[in-house]
Amino acid sequence: MPVFDQPRSFPVSQENQPVRRRAVFSSSFAGLTSQHATDAAEEVAARGHRRHLNDDALRLIDDLTNRPMDPLFMDSRLTRRPSSPVVTWVTRVVVFLTCVAVGFAGSLFVQRLHTDPRRAVRQSWAAELENQTAQAESLADEINDLRSRIDEVSREMADFQQSETQIQDEMTSGMIPVEGEGITLTLADPIAADGALPRETSGNQIRVVTDADLQQLVNLLWQSGAEAIAVNDYRLGMQTSIRTAGQTILIGINSIESPYVIKAIGNRNTLADAVSAERQPMLYESYAESGIYPQVAKSDSIRLEAAVSGDVAHARRSE
Structure with a gap:
């Protein structure tokens, strides 16, 4: 069979010419030639040799072999540089x-998306608290100072000597400062609690020190002669x-946080033995x-x- 010379690419017929060129913004668009493949039937009629009609596979192979690069990128003058350095820097x-x-x-x-709108409110409330x-602590200190001055002035004016019974009563009720030997008991929330968990053991929640724990230890110290x-x-x-308000432990009206330090004045050996692991094994195990x-x-x-104690308004001395 005679061997026909195959063209490198299929020419485009006049009626299949593109209406609009692809590189219209190029300065050399007029010189670009269209390289679209023509219809197989027309090519067979033009060349005079047999080929399968609508052979898309051969046309695709021809495009990939002879035209691997888009004509748009073959135009080296598509990217024009400014003629002036001023324009370049501007x-x-x-x-x-x-x-x-x-x-x-x-x-x-x-940053706006990651902002917590309630954070400002919480910070404002925390600052106010x-x-x-x-202010409450400052007023409490001022009250204690005023009471001390009243006692001193009363002694100076009336030449008053406190009885041993009255001194004991004031010491027991906590009305005056005291000093003596004793113990310091310290306990803190577990590290995993991170100071922000509910104060009750429920499900998988981490247990922290509660007001009931402090009350139990304080009662043990009172019973042991504190x-x-x-x-x-x-x-x-x-x-x-000693109570809980929300998730905060209060001593009177003052909030406290972990670690909790309990100081007790009394016989230090007796007090230490009362809250030791040997005397309270179940408590320490929990x-x-x-x-x-x-x-x-x-x-x-x-x-x-x-x-700090309030004024007595309704109580009267019983005869």
Whole structure:
């Protein structure tokens, strides 16, 4: 069979010419030639040799072999450089400023998305609570100072000598500062609690120190002969309670946080033995299961300030 010379590419018929060229923005678009493949039937009629009609596979192979690059990228004059260096630098500056502005706007948008709208409210409430607590502590100190001055003035004016019974009553009720030997009992929430979990053991929640734990330890110390007790430097008096408000432990009206330090004045050996692991094995075992490890230290001298107590308005002395 005669061998026919195959063309490198299929010519495009006049009626299949593209209406609009692809590189219209190029300065040399007029010189670009269309390289679209023609219909197989027309090619067979033009060349006079047999080929399969609508042989898309051969046309695809021809395009991939002879035209691997798009004509748009073959035009080396598509990218024109500015003729003036001033225009080049102005373009660079404008592009740089545009990128900076877009990046800054994107950063503000992302920061706005990650902002917690309730955080400002919580911070405001926390700051207000701290201010109120500081004012309450300042007023309590002022009350104690005024009471001390009243007692001193009363003694000077009436040449009054306190009886031993009255001194004991004031010491027991926490009305005056006291000092003596005793122990310091320290316990803290487990590390895994991170200070922000509910104060009850429920399900998989981590157990933390509760007001009931502090009450139990304080009661053990009272029963063992403690004469004065303070929790986190807040003296326990007649009108002082240990309770929970929400997730915060309160000593009276003052909030405290972990670690919890209980100071007790009394016979240090007796008090230390009363809250030791040997005397309270079940209590210490429950603490160890939750990662709470109380520490007891004996002291030769502990000073506790007076407790804050309100004025008596309804009580009367009974004859």
